[in-house]
Amino acid sequence: MSNNHVAYEFVSCAKLPTRFGEFTIHGFVETASQQEHVALSYGEWQTGDVVPIRIHSECLTGDALFSTRCDCGFQLEKALANIVEEGHGVILYLRQEGRGIGLLNKIKAYNLQDTGLDTVEANEHLGFDADLRDYSICKLMLDTLNVQKVQLMTNNPKKLNALEAMGINVVERKAIDHGVTDDNKHYLMTKTSKLGHVFNLEKLK
Template sequence: MGSNNEVSIHEAKDIPADASLPTEFGNFRIRVFHEQSTKLDHVALTLGDMIGPDPVLVRIHSECLTGDAFGSLRCDCGPQLKSAMELIHEAGWGCVVYLRQEGRGIGLREKIKAYHLQDEGVDTLDANIMLGHPADARDYRIAAEILKALNITGVSLLTNNPDKVQQMNNLGIEVIEQIPLVVGVGADNIEYLSTKVQRMGHSIDLESINDKK
């Protein structure tokens, strides 16, 4: 969850960390923002100009090595990232903010420990708590700072997460529209997604999920 402490981002001034990035979903630009306090590098993928009459289509995506890179079916992260990029391509403009907040903010090693507990029957929230972490340790202040650096203050946010919407509004990014992103649902992540709905209030139609069991 977010706090009131300020965060600081830094961009290289000598040779900018800003380049074209051709992808299967179009020709994006990749721009790296360095977070001073954590020493982590976060990414903004943009397509088109960020100035227009309509709110910018935005996905704030937290790093998931297992889902994004390895195609894990335990979560819906990989399909959500790909779907967001595809939707931005179809719209002709938009932004993906990719945050280095693996495992809902607890890091890769702790996430895999949580997976071990889940293999033994613990749900995704209780697994984090049993390891001494919050159910969701993510902090969206850095995302808000990145969006402001891109002159984005009003967004159509691709998310199922009501906490993300609330945090962004509180941080000065107006969420004009929340667009659910329900993709990648399957037998291996039904319980995970059901827990997110029942215990975290995510905007996912449980009946449509249960139909896939």
């Protein structure tokens, strides 16, 4: 099956108990690249219901190693908690580390940031665009889960625009200004000024 030029395969699903609640994990693979992605669903919904979702790009350092250099892990936890509080929802967890440059290149970019470059300058110094992420598979994942209307938890308008371009009805964007630390304030200001993210700048003062 293919859509938006992305061939994919739904692999399987299983229960995934977490400290937030019991989710179901759904496995997908892009058949050309064999890149694996997962969706976490919670609760039930009917066709046409507005479903809270977050598109979350993998961040090993933030999600699993508790780094405070970014807000990724904090946002993932907040999104999981929000979904459980709402009673239903979906996390689309995309395996595109470092805004698409990969884990080891992200470490190289961190090294450059330690010398004074910002997150955009570091990626560009390594020969990459500031953001290489591709959201094409999200439509396929949401179709599989019978989601047509969403409340999107994000500070990144590009995610909203990508979903709307694929025919997903984004009823509302819900800010997720969560996880500001002394270590990531400059990073968040750069995402706001250079990457177009919408953030409550008062939290960065």
